[in-house]
Amino acid sequence: MDCRRIALGVVGTAFLFACSAGLPTAQAAPEAKGSNAPATKRDFMISIFWAPPWEHTNDKQYDYLKEAHINVVPCIHPSLAGQADRQRKILGLAHARGMKVMVYDPKRYADVKAVVTDFKEHPALWGYYLKDEPRLGEFTKYGRMVRDFLKHDPDHIPFINMLPAGPGGRRDNVPWREFLQKWIDAAGADNLHYLVYDNYPFAALDQYKDPYVGRGHSHGHIQDYFSDLETVRQCGMANNIVTGIYLQSVGIEKYLRRPDENDLRWNVYAALAYGIKSIQWFTWWTPTGRGEPFTNAIMDPNGNKTDLYTVVKKLNAQIKTLGPTLMKLDAVEVYHSGVVPEGTKKVPDDYFFKPVNPDDALLISHMVDSENGRDYIMVVNKDNRSLKKHAKELDLDGPKTLRFRVSRDITGLTLISKNTGSSVSIDRKLAHGIFSDSFLPGEGHLYMLPKGDWGGP
Numbered sequence: 001m002d003c004r005r006i007a008l009g010v011v012g013t014a015f016l017f018a019c020s021a022g023l024p025t026a027q028a029a030p031e032a033k034g035s036n037a038p039a040t041k042r043d044f045m046i047s048i049f050w051a052p053p054w055e056h057t058n059d060k061q062y063d064y065l066k067e068a069h070i071n072v073v074p075c076i077h078p079s080l081a082g083q084a085d086r087q088r089k090i091l092g093l094a095h096a097r098g099m100k101v102m103v104y105d106p107k108r109y110a111d112v113k114a115v116v117t118d119f120k121e122h123p124a125l126w127g128y129y130l131k132d133e134p135r136l137g138e139f140t141k142y143g144r145m146v147r148d149f150l151k152h153d154p155d156h157i158p159f160i161n162m163l164p165a166g167p168g169g170r171r172d173n174v175p176w177r178e179f180l181q182k183w184i185d186a187a188g189a190d191n192l193h194y195l196v197y198d199n200y201p202f203a204a205l206d207q208y209k210d211p212y213v214g215r216g217h218s219h220g221h222i223q224d225y226f227s228d229l230e231t232v233r234q235c236g237m238a239n240n241i242v243t244g245i246y247l248q249s250v251g252i253e254k255y256l257r258r259p260d261e262n263d264l265r266w267n268v269y270a271a272l273a274y275g276i277k278s279i280q281w282f283t284w285w286t287p288t289g290r291g292e293p294f295t296n297a298i299m300d301p302n303g304n305k306t307d308l309y310t311v312v313k314k315l316n317a318q319i320k321t322l323g324p325t326l327m328k329l330d331a332v333e334v335y336h337s338g339v340v341p342e343g344t345k346k347v348p349d350d351y352f353f354k355p356v357n358p359d360d361a362l363l364i365s366h367m368v369d370s371e372n373g374r375d376y377i378m379v380v381n382k383d384n385r386s387l388k389k390h391a392k393e394l395d396l397d398g399p400k401t402l403r404f405r406v407s408r409d410i411t412g413l414t415l416i417s418k419n420t421g422s423s424v425s426i427d428r429k430l431a432h433g434i435f436s437d438s439f440l441p442g443e444g445h446l447y448m449l450p451k452g453d454w455g456g457p
Protein backbone atom coordinates (compact mmCIF):
# COMPACT_ATOMS: atom_id res chain seq x y z
CA MET A 1 0.00 0.00 0.00
CA ASP A 2 1.61 3.23 -1.19
CA CYS A 3 1.18 5.64 1.70
CA ARG A 4 2.74 8.47 -0.28
CA ARG A 5 0.10 8.11 -2.97
CA ILE A 6 -2.55 8.14 -0.27
CA ALA A 7 -1.46 11.56 0.84
CA LEU A 8 -1.22 12.89 -2.69
CA GLY A 9 -4.51 11.37 -3.82
CA VAL A 10 -6.66 13.24 -1.34
CA VAL A 11 -5.69 16.56 -2.90
CA GLY A 12 -7.70 15.62 -5.98
CA THR A 13 -11.44 15.32 -6.29
CA ALA A 14 -11.44 11.91 -4.69
CA PHE A 15 -9.27 10.36 -2.01
CA LEU A 16 -9.95 6.69 -2.26
CA PHE A 17 -8.06 3.50 -1.95
CA ALA A 18 -8.54 -0.19 -2.51
CA CYS A 19 -7.19 -3.40 -1.10
CA SER A 20 -8.14 -7.01 -1.71
CA ALA A 21 -8.94 -9.42 1.11
CA GLY A 22 -12.69 -9.96 1.64
CA LEU A 23 -15.37 -12.71 1.58
CA PRO A 24 -18.50 -13.12 -0.66
CA THR A 25 -21.27 -10.77 0.22
CA ALA A 26 -24.63 -11.59 -1.23
CA GLN A 27 -24.06 -15.16 -2.28
CA ALA A 28 -23.12 -18.24 -0.30
CA ALA A 29 -19.49 -18.09 0.73
CA PRO A 30 -17.23 -20.33 -1.34
CA GLU A 31 -15.97 -23.48 0.26
CA ALA A 32 -12.46 -23.27 1.64
CA LYS A 33 -9.93 -25.03 -0.58
CA GLY A 34 -7.97 -27.54 1.45
CA SER A 35 -7.84 -28.45 5.08
CA ASN A 36 -5.58 -25.54 6.11
CA ALA A 37 -7.36 -22.79 4.17
CA PRO A 38 -9.34 -20.24 6.18
CA ALA A 39 -12.83 -21.48 6.94
CA THR A 40 -14.48 -18.72 4.95
CA LYS A 41 -17.98 -19.87 5.86
CA ARG A 42 -17.16 -19.55 9.55
CA ASP A 43 -14.35 -17.09 10.24
CA PHE A 44 -14.54 -13.34 9.81
CA MET A 45 -11.08 -12.04 8.91
CA ILE A 46 -9.87 -9.34 11.31
CA SER A 47 -6.51 -8.17 10.04
CA ILE A 48 -4.10 -5.24 9.88
CA PHE A 49 -1.79 -3.34 7.58
CA TRP A 50 1.65 -2.21 8.75
CA ALA A 51 2.64 -4.95 11.16
CA PRO A 52 5.10 -4.43 14.04
CA PRO A 53 8.56 -3.82 12.52
CA TRP A 54 11.35 -6.33 12.97
CA GLU A 55 12.82 -4.65 16.06
CA HIS A 56 9.41 -5.02 17.73
CA THR A 57 8.66 -8.53 16.48
CA ASN A 58 8.38 -10.14 19.90
CA ASP A 59 6.03 -11.86 22.32
CA LYS A 60 4.81 -8.59 23.81
CA GLN A 61 3.63 -7.13 20.50
CA TYR A 62 2.02 -10.37 19.35
CA ASP A 63 0.24 -10.64 22.69
CA TYR A 64 -1.18 -7.18 21.93
CA LEU A 65 -2.38 -8.39 18.53
CA LYS A 66 -4.01 -11.47 20.02
CA GLU A 67 -5.61 -9.42 22.80
CA ALA A 68 -7.15 -7.16 20.16
CA HIS A 69 -8.69 -10.20 18.37
CA ILE A 70 -6.53 -9.94 15.25
CA ASN A 71 -6.61 -13.31 13.49
CA VAL A 72 -4.51 -12.72 10.35
CA VAL A 73 -1.19 -10.83 10.30
CA PRO A 74 0.28 -9.88 6.90
CA CYS A 75 4.06 -9.43 6.86
CA ILE A 76 3.72 -5.93 5.46
CA HIS A 77 6.48 -3.67 6.72
CA PRO A 78 9.73 -2.67 4.96
CA SER A 79 11.73 -4.51 7.62
CA LEU A 80 9.79 -7.74 7.01
CA ALA A 81 9.07 -7.90 3.28
CA GLY A 82 11.17 -10.50 1.53
CA GLN A 83 12.88 -11.60 4.75
CA ALA A 84 12.04 -15.29 4.90
CA ASP A 85 13.79 -15.94 8.21
CA ARG A 86 12.03 -13.03 9.88
CA GLN A 87 8.70 -14.17 8.54
CA ARG A 88 9.31 -17.65 9.91
CA LYS A 89 9.68 -16.09 13.35
CA ILE A 90 6.36 -14.29 12.83
CA LEU A 91 4.74 -17.58 11.83
CA GLY A 92 5.96 -19.07 15.11
CA LEU A 93 4.73 -16.13 17.21
CA ALA A 94 1.35 -16.25 15.51
CA HIS A 95 0.98 -20.01 15.77
CA ALA A 96 1.60 -19.91 19.52
CA ARG A 97 -1.38 -17.54 19.78
CA GLY A 98 -3.78 -19.22 17.36
CA MET A 99 -3.32 -16.58 14.66
CA LYS A 100 -2.50 -16.93 10.96
CA VAL A 101 0.04 -15.14 8.75
CA MET A 102 0.23 -13.83 5.19
CA VAL A 103 3.83 -14.09 4.04
CA TYR A 104 5.23 -11.55 1.60
CA ASP A 105 8.31 -12.31 -0.51
CA PRO A 106 7.80 -10.48 -3.83
CA LYS A 107 11.39 -10.70 -5.06
CA ARG A 108 11.01 -14.48 -5.30
CA TYR A 109 7.59 -14.61 -6.94
CA ALA A 110 9.20 -15.43 -10.26
CA ASP A 111 9.73 -18.87 -8.70
CA VAL A 112 6.39 -19.61 -7.08
CA LYS A 113 7.26 -23.21 -6.37
CA ALA A 114 10.29 -22.19 -4.27
CA VAL A 115 8.24 -19.79 -2.15
CA VAL A 116 5.53 -22.37 -1.62
CA THR A 117 8.10 -25.00 -0.67
CA ASP A 118 9.48 -22.66 2.00
CA PHE A 119 6.19 -21.90 3.71
CA LYS A 120 3.31 -24.22 2.81
CA GLU A 121 3.81 -26.74 5.60
CA HIS A 122 3.75 -24.21 8.43
CA PRO A 123 0.51 -24.58 10.42
CA ALA A 124 0.17 -20.80 10.87
CA LEU A 125 0.28 -20.00 7.15
CA TRP A 126 -2.87 -18.25 5.92
CA GLY A 127 -1.68 -17.36 2.45
CA TYR A 128 0.57 -15.27 0.25
CA TYR A 129 0.38 -11.50 -0.12
CA LEU A 130 1.14 -10.99 -3.82
CA LYS A 131 0.58 -7.40 -4.89
CA ASP A 132 -0.81 -4.12 -3.65
CA GLU A 133 -3.08 -2.34 -6.12
CA PRO A 134 -2.17 -3.71 -9.55
CA ARG A 135 -3.07 -1.56 -12.52
CA LEU A 136 -5.26 -2.74 -15.35
CA GLY A 137 -2.25 -3.54 -17.53
CA GLU A 138 -0.90 -5.89 -14.82
CA PHE A 139 -4.03 -8.02 -14.44
CA THR A 140 -2.89 -10.74 -16.85
CA LYS A 141 0.43 -11.12 -15.01
CA TYR A 142 -1.06 -11.31 -11.54
CA GLY A 143 -4.03 -13.39 -12.61
CA ARG A 144 -1.54 -15.96 -13.88
CA MET A 145 0.39 -15.70 -10.60
CA VAL A 146 -2.76 -16.40 -8.56
CA ARG A 147 -3.37 -19.56 -10.56
CA ASP A 148 0.28 -20.57 -10.24
CA PHE A 149 0.21 -20.29 -6.45
CA LEU A 150 -2.98 -22.33 -6.28
CA LYS A 151 -1.47 -24.94 -8.57
CA HIS A 152 1.44 -25.46 -6.18
CA ASP A 153 -0.49 -24.86 -2.96
CA PRO A 154 -4.30 -25.16 -3.22
CA ASP A 155 -4.62 -25.06 0.58
CA HIS A 156 -3.60 -21.40 1.03
CA ILE A 157 -4.86 -18.16 -0.43
CA PRO A 158 -2.98 -15.82 -2.80
CA PHE A 159 -3.97 -12.28 -1.82
CA ILE A 160 -4.21 -9.22 -4.08
CA ASN A 161 -5.27 -5.75 -2.95
CA MET A 162 -7.26 -3.74 -5.50
CA LEU A 163 -7.44 -0.03 -6.20
CA PRO A 164 -10.64 1.89 -5.41
CA ALA A 165 -12.63 4.09 -7.73
CA GLY A 166 -10.97 7.31 -8.77
CA PRO A 167 -12.42 10.63 -9.94
CA GLY A 168 -15.69 10.16 -11.76
CA GLY A 169 -16.02 6.60 -10.52
CA ARG A 170 -13.38 5.36 -12.95
CA ARG A 171 -10.01 3.65 -12.70
CA ASP A 172 -7.49 3.35 -15.55
CA ASN A 173 -10.01 4.93 -17.93
CA VAL A 174 -12.77 2.39 -17.34
CA PRO A 175 -15.73 2.42 -14.93
CA TRP A 176 -14.62 0.99 -11.58
CA ARG A 177 -17.12 -1.87 -11.71
CA GLU A 178 -15.64 -2.87 -15.05
CA PHE A 179 -12.13 -2.51 -13.62
CA LEU A 180 -12.95 -4.93 -10.80
CA GLN A 181 -14.64 -7.36 -13.18
CA LYS A 182 -11.60 -7.37 -15.46
CA TRP A 183 -9.46 -8.39 -12.49
CA ILE A 184 -11.88 -11.15 -11.52
CA ASP A 185 -11.93 -12.44 -15.09
CA ALA A 186 -8.12 -12.33 -15.31
CA ALA A 187 -7.68 -14.45 -12.18
CA GLY A 188 -10.85 -16.49 -12.54
CA ALA A 189 -13.71 -16.04 -10.08
CA ASP A 190 -13.28 -19.58 -8.79
CA ASN A 191 -9.68 -18.75 -7.82
CA LEU A 192 -10.49 -15.63 -5.80
CA HIS A 193 -11.57 -16.11 -2.22
CA TYR A 194 -11.52 -12.37 -1.55
CA LEU A 195 -12.24 -9.06 -3.27
CA VAL A 196 -10.97 -6.31 -0.98
CA TYR A 197 -10.33 -2.63 -1.35
CA ASP A 198 -9.56 0.27 0.96
CA ASN A 199 -11.19 3.66 1.17
CA TYR A 200 -10.26 6.09 3.92
CA PRO A 201 -13.27 8.32 4.51
CA PHE A 202 -12.25 10.78 7.22
CA ALA A 203 -10.89 13.73 5.31
CA ALA A 204 -9.27 16.66 7.07
CA LEU A 205 -12.35 18.84 7.29
CA ASP A 206 -10.45 22.11 7.17
CA GLN A 207 -9.48 21.28 3.60
CA TYR A 208 -13.02 21.88 2.35
CA LYS A 209 -15.25 24.92 2.74
CA ASP A 210 -18.34 22.77 3.15
CA PRO A 211 -17.48 19.12 3.72
CA TYR A 212 -21.15 18.15 3.91
CA VAL A 213 -22.33 19.50 0.56
CA GLY A 214 -19.03 20.12 -1.20
CA ARG A 215 -17.99 16.48 -0.93
CA GLY A 216 -21.02 15.01 -2.64
CA HIS A 217 -23.63 15.02 0.14
CA SER A 218 -21.75 12.31 1.97
CA HIS A 219 -21.72 13.63 5.54
CA GLY A 220 -18.23 15.09 5.33
CA HIS A 221 -16.68 11.81 4.25
CA ILE A 222 -14.86 11.12 1.03
CA GLN A 223 -17.31 11.55 -1.81
CA ASP A 224 -17.38 8.03 -3.21
CA TYR A 225 -17.23 6.09 0.06
CA PHE A 226 -20.73 4.64 -0.04
CA SER A 227 -20.93 4.28 -3.81
CA ASP A 228 -17.75 2.19 -3.66
CA LEU A 229 -19.28 -0.01 -0.97
CA GLU A 230 -22.35 -0.47 -3.15
CA THR A 231 -20.27 -1.33 -6.23
CA VAL A 232 -18.20 -3.90 -4.33
CA ARG A 233 -21.35 -5.39 -2.79
CA GLN A 234 -22.86 -5.91 -6.24
CA CYS A 235 -19.61 -7.22 -7.71
CA GLY A 236 -19.18 -9.71 -4.89
CA MET A 237 -22.74 -10.94 -5.31
CA ALA A 238 -22.45 -11.32 -9.06
CA ASN A 239 -19.22 -13.32 -8.81
CA ASN A 240 -19.80 -15.21 -5.55
CA ILE A 241 -16.70 -13.71 -3.93
CA VAL A 242 -16.33 -12.57 -0.33
CA THR A 243 -15.70 -8.83 0.01
CA GLY A 244 -13.56 -6.85 2.42
CA ILE A 245 -12.34 -3.36 3.19
CA TYR A 246 -9.49 -1.55 4.92
CA LEU A 247 -10.64 0.75 7.74
CA GLN A 248 -8.98 4.05 8.61
CA SER A 249 -7.29 4.15 12.00
CA VAL A 250 -4.70 6.86 11.36
CA GLY A 251 -4.53 10.45 10.17
CA ILE A 252 -2.23 12.25 7.73
CA GLU A 253 -1.66 15.95 8.33
CA LYS A 254 -3.75 18.14 5.99
CA TYR A 255 -5.27 15.11 4.24
CA LEU A 256 -6.90 12.79 6.77
CA ARG A 257 -8.10 13.57 10.24
CA ARG A 258 -7.29 11.09 12.97
CA PRO A 259 -10.53 9.17 13.67
CA ASP A 260 -12.08 9.02 17.13
CA GLU A 261 -14.17 6.30 18.77
CA ASN A 262 -17.40 7.36 17.04
CA ASP A 263 -15.65 7.41 13.66
CA LEU A 264 -14.20 3.92 14.13
CA ARG A 265 -17.57 2.54 15.20
CA TRP A 266 -19.24 4.21 12.20
CA ASN A 267 -16.62 2.78 9.84
CA VAL A 268 -17.04 -0.77 11.15
CA TYR A 269 -20.82 -0.90 11.08
CA ALA A 270 -21.21 0.88 7.74
CA ALA A 271 -18.98 -1.81 6.24
CA LEU A 272 -20.84 -4.66 7.94
CA ALA A 273 -24.16 -3.33 6.64
CA TYR A 274 -22.85 -3.69 3.10
CA GLY A 275 -22.02 -7.35 3.67
CA ILE A 276 -18.29 -6.89 4.23
CA LYS A 277 -16.77 -10.00 5.81
CA SER A 278 -13.12 -9.02 6.12
CA ILE A 279 -11.64 -5.91 7.70
CA GLN A 280 -8.06 -4.69 7.90
CA TRP A 281 -7.02 -1.76 10.08
CA PHE A 282 -4.93 0.86 8.30
CA THR A 283 -2.70 1.28 10.11
CA TRP A 284 -1.89 -0.88 13.12
CA TRP A 285 1.64 0.41 13.61
CA THR A 286 2.35 4.11 13.08
CA PRO A 287 4.35 4.52 9.85
CA THR A 288 7.56 6.55 10.08
CA GLY A 289 10.30 7.57 7.71
CA ARG A 290 8.08 7.65 4.62
CA GLY A 291 7.69 11.39 4.14
CA GLU A 292 4.05 11.63 5.23
CA PRO A 293 3.27 13.27 8.58
CA PHE A 294 1.19 10.42 10.04
CA THR A 295 -0.60 10.78 13.35
CA ASN A 296 -0.32 7.99 15.87
CA ALA A 297 -2.25 4.92 14.81
CA ILE A 298 -3.35 2.04 17.07
CA MET A 299 0.24 1.50 18.17
CA ASP A 300 2.70 4.37 18.30
CA PRO A 301 6.17 4.19 16.66
CA ASN A 302 7.70 2.93 19.91
CA GLY A 303 5.32 0.02 20.36
CA ASN A 304 3.01 1.62 22.92
CA LYS A 305 -0.77 1.31 22.80
CA THR A 306 -2.53 4.55 21.90
CA ASP A 307 -6.04 5.57 22.92
CA LEU A 308 -7.37 3.82 19.80
CA TYR A 309 -6.19 0.38 20.95
CA THR A 310 -9.00 -0.14 23.47
CA VAL A 311 -11.61 1.07 20.97
CA VAL A 312 -10.35 -1.22 18.21
CA LYS A 313 -10.13 -4.14 20.63
CA LYS A 314 -13.77 -3.64 21.62
CA LEU A 315 -14.98 -3.31 18.03
CA ASN A 316 -12.98 -6.36 16.93
CA ALA A 317 -14.55 -8.35 19.79
CA GLN A 318 -18.00 -7.36 18.51
CA ILE A 319 -17.10 -8.36 14.96
CA LYS A 320 -15.74 -11.68 16.20
CA THR A 321 -18.92 -12.32 18.17
CA LEU A 322 -21.26 -11.41 15.31
CA GLY A 323 -19.02 -13.16 12.79
CA PRO A 324 -20.59 -16.63 12.79
CA THR A 325 -23.95 -15.04 11.93
CA LEU A 326 -22.61 -12.43 9.51
CA MET A 327 -20.65 -15.00 7.53
CA LYS A 328 -23.93 -16.63 6.49
CA LEU A 329 -25.72 -13.42 5.54
CA ASP A 330 -26.01 -11.83 2.10
CA ALA A 331 -26.63 -8.08 2.00
CA VAL A 332 -29.32 -8.16 -0.70
CA GLU A 333 -30.51 -4.54 -0.34
CA VAL A 334 -28.89 -1.52 1.30
CA TYR A 335 -30.69 1.82 1.66
CA HIS A 336 -30.01 5.24 3.18
CA SER A 337 -32.25 7.70 4.97
CA GLY A 338 -31.53 11.34 5.70
CA VAL A 339 -28.99 12.59 3.18
CA VAL A 340 -28.61 9.94 0.46
CA PRO A 341 -25.00 9.76 -0.81
CA GLU A 342 -24.33 9.67 -4.53
CA GLY A 343 -24.53 6.20 -6.02
CA THR A 344 -26.86 4.84 -3.33
CA LYS A 345 -30.62 4.51 -2.86
CA LYS A 346 -33.13 6.07 -0.50
CA VAL A 347 -35.27 3.82 1.70
CA PRO A 348 -38.45 3.21 -0.37
CA ASP A 349 -41.59 4.86 0.96
CA ASP A 350 -43.36 1.49 1.11
CA TYR A 351 -40.45 -0.48 2.58
CA PHE A 352 -41.27 -3.05 5.27
CA PHE A 353 -38.72 -1.56 7.70
CA LYS A 354 -38.09 2.19 7.61
CA PRO A 355 -37.42 5.09 9.99
CA VAL A 356 -40.40 6.99 11.33
CA ASN A 357 -38.42 10.17 10.75
CA PRO A 358 -37.10 10.09 7.15
CA ASP A 359 -34.49 12.71 8.09
CA ASP A 360 -32.70 10.33 10.50
CA ALA A 361 -29.24 9.54 9.12
CA LEU A 362 -29.42 5.75 8.84
CA LEU A 363 -28.33 2.72 6.88
CA ILE A 364 -30.98 0.00 6.48
CA SER A 365 -29.56 -3.29 5.19
CA HIS A 366 -31.79 -6.26 4.34
CA MET A 367 -29.76 -9.43 4.79
CA VAL A 368 -30.70 -13.02 4.02
CA ASP A 369 -29.24 -16.21 5.46
CA SER A 370 -27.75 -18.05 2.47
CA GLU A 371 -28.33 -21.40 4.18
CA ASN A 372 -31.94 -21.20 5.36
CA GLY A 373 -33.38 -18.04 3.77
CA ARG A 374 -34.09 -16.31 7.09
CA ASP A 375 -34.34 -12.51 6.88
CA TYR A 376 -32.34 -10.01 8.93
CA ILE A 377 -32.14 -6.24 9.15
CA MET A 378 -29.01 -4.32 10.11
CA VAL A 379 -29.58 -0.70 11.12
CA VAL A 380 -26.65 1.71 11.42
CA ASN A 381 -26.84 5.15 13.00
CA LYS A 382 -24.72 7.24 10.59
CA ASP A 383 -24.44 10.18 13.00
CA ASN A 384 -20.88 11.18 13.79
CA ARG A 385 -18.94 14.40 14.08
CA SER A 386 -18.93 15.03 10.33
CA LEU A 387 -22.67 15.68 10.62
CA LYS A 388 -22.52 17.90 13.66
CA LYS A 389 -22.77 21.25 11.89
CA HIS A 390 -25.80 20.04 9.93
CA ALA A 391 -27.82 18.15 12.54
CA LYS A 392 -29.73 20.20 15.11
CA GLU A 393 -30.28 17.39 17.61
CA LEU A 394 -27.06 15.45 17.30
CA ASP A 395 -25.56 14.24 20.57
CA LEU A 396 -22.23 12.56 20.04
CA ASP A 397 -21.68 11.88 23.72
CA GLY A 398 -24.36 9.27 24.24
CA PRO A 399 -27.01 7.01 22.73
CA LYS A 400 -29.89 8.15 20.55
CA THR A 401 -33.34 6.53 20.47
CA LEU A 402 -34.49 5.79 16.93
CA ARG A 403 -38.00 4.74 15.88
CA PHE A 404 -38.95 2.54 12.96
CA ARG A 405 -42.18 1.68 11.21
CA VAL A 406 -42.31 -2.01 10.35
CA SER A 407 -44.76 -4.20 8.48
CA ARG A 408 -47.68 -5.22 10.71
CA ASP A 409 -46.96 -8.79 9.65
CA ILE A 410 -43.73 -8.57 11.66
CA THR A 411 -45.01 -9.66 15.06
CA GLY A 412 -41.66 -10.27 16.70
CA LEU A 413 -38.02 -9.20 16.49
CA THR A 414 -34.83 -10.83 17.74
CA LEU A 415 -31.58 -8.96 18.41
CA ILE A 416 -28.31 -10.75 17.69
CA SER A 417 -26.22 -9.69 20.66
CA LYS A 418 -22.81 -8.23 19.77
CA ASN A 419 -21.62 -9.23 23.24
CA THR A 420 -22.65 -12.89 23.28
CA GLY A 421 -23.72 -13.72 19.71
CA SER A 422 -26.96 -15.18 21.05
CA SER A 423 -30.48 -14.31 19.96
CA VAL A 424 -32.41 -12.05 22.33
CA SER A 425 -36.15 -11.44 21.94
CA ILE A 426 -37.02 -7.74 21.89
CA ASP A 427 -40.74 -8.03 21.21
CA ARG A 428 -41.37 -5.59 24.07
CA LYS A 429 -39.88 -2.82 21.90
CA LEU A 430 -42.38 -3.50 19.13
CA ALA A 431 -45.95 -2.18 19.39
CA HIS A 432 -48.55 -1.42 16.71
CA GLY A 433 -46.02 -1.54 13.90
CA ILE A 434 -43.58 0.85 15.64
CA PHE A 435 -40.21 -0.32 16.89
CA SER A 436 -37.67 1.70 18.86
CA ASP A 437 -34.10 1.07 20.00
CA SER A 438 -31.07 2.98 21.27
CA PHE A 439 -27.92 3.55 19.19
CA LEU A 440 -24.55 5.09 19.93
CA PRO A 441 -23.10 7.34 17.20
CA GLY A 442 -22.06 5.07 14.35
CA GLU A 443 -23.45 1.95 16.03
CA GLY A 444 -25.22 -0.86 14.21
CA HIS A 445 -27.70 -3.46 15.46
CA LEU A 446 -28.52 -6.75 13.74
CA TYR A 447 -32.12 -8.01 14.00
CA MET A 448 -33.54 -11.35 12.93
CA LEU A 449 -37.07 -11.20 11.55
CA PRO A 450 -39.76 -13.85 12.06
CA LYS A 451 -40.16 -16.37 9.30
CA GLY A 452 -41.96 -14.94 6.31
CA ASP A 453 -41.48 -13.28 2.94
CA TRP A 454 -40.22 -9.73 3.45
CA GLY A 455 -39.48 -8.87 -0.13
CA GLY A 456 -36.14 -8.52 -1.81
CA PRO A 457 -34.50 -7.31 -4.98
